[in-house]
Amino acid sequence: MNTPAHVILNLFVLGRKEIPRHQGAILAGAILPDAPMFFFYFIEKVVRGVPEYLIWSHDYYLEPWQNFIDCFNSLPFIALGLFVAWKTQSRAAQLFFVSMILHVCGDLPLHHDDAHRHFFPFSNWRFESPVSYWDPSHYGHIVTGLEILAVLVCAGLVFRSTPHSVTQWFVGVIGVTYAVFFGYVLWVWV
Numbered sequence: 001m002n003t004p005a006h007v008i009l010n011l012f013v014l015g016r017k018e019i020p021r022h023q024g025a026i027l028a029g030a031i032l033p034d035a036p037m038f039f040f041y042f043i044e045k046v047v048r049g050v051p052e053y054l055i056w057s058h059d060y061y062l063e064p065w066q067n068f069i070d071c072f073n074s075l076p077f078i079a080l081g082l083f084v085a086w087k088t089q090s091r092a093a094q095l096f097f098v099s100m101i102l103h104v105c106g107d108l109p110l111h112h113d114d115a116h117r118h119f120f121p122f123s124n125w126r127f128e129s130p131v132s133y134w135d136p137s138h139y140g141h142i143v144t145g146l147e148i149l150a151v152l153v154c155a156g157l158v159f160r161s162t163p164h165s166v167t168q169w170f171v172g173v174i175g176v177t178y179a180v181f182f183g184y185v186l187w188v189w190v
């Protein structure tokens with residue numbers, strides 16, 4: 001799934017009724033598994049000036065980048081974090097790591113050949129799903145449509161059910177980010 005979609009869905013599932021500080025932890029946990037990808041893209045595109053098609057067909061699959069990205073999608077590492085959070089009894093930290101797990105669970109059935117190794121560094125196993133959240137040759141168009149629909153519904157429900165105006169702003173900003181994101185994707189890739 002695309003990052004803003006993870007944020008809205010995780011907020012809906014885990015944090016509709018939470019106080020804004022806890023919702024911030026859910027937001028951070030929903031973003032962190034994708035954060036290394038943004039770093040990778042920034043280095044490749046802006047710093048190194050690599051053409052778009054090479055970034056995603058070659059450089060993305062280089063071992064150092066794959067290891068770096070998969071560290072943030074590793075269930076053993078996240079479970080370790082959750083264990084520490086449970087020990088310290090910090091609800092914000094617990095929500096943060098549960099949000100990361102939910103992100104991974106959302107990605108697992110929706111990545112084809114760009115699947116992460118969710119048991120890295122103990123196993124290099126990847127689940128290559130027949131369904132992709134973006135690849136048109138693996139139902140990507142349908143999944144993108146469903147993702148947008150899910151985001152609209154969940155954003156509306158969070159917006160309506162929260163008593164905090166800061167959360168409503170939160171949802172609005174993420175909604176705009178999602179629209180800008182698709183604008184960028186259409187501009188660069190189509």
Ligand SMILES: [Zn+2]
Nearest residue numbers: 001033034107
């Ligand atoms: Zn992801």
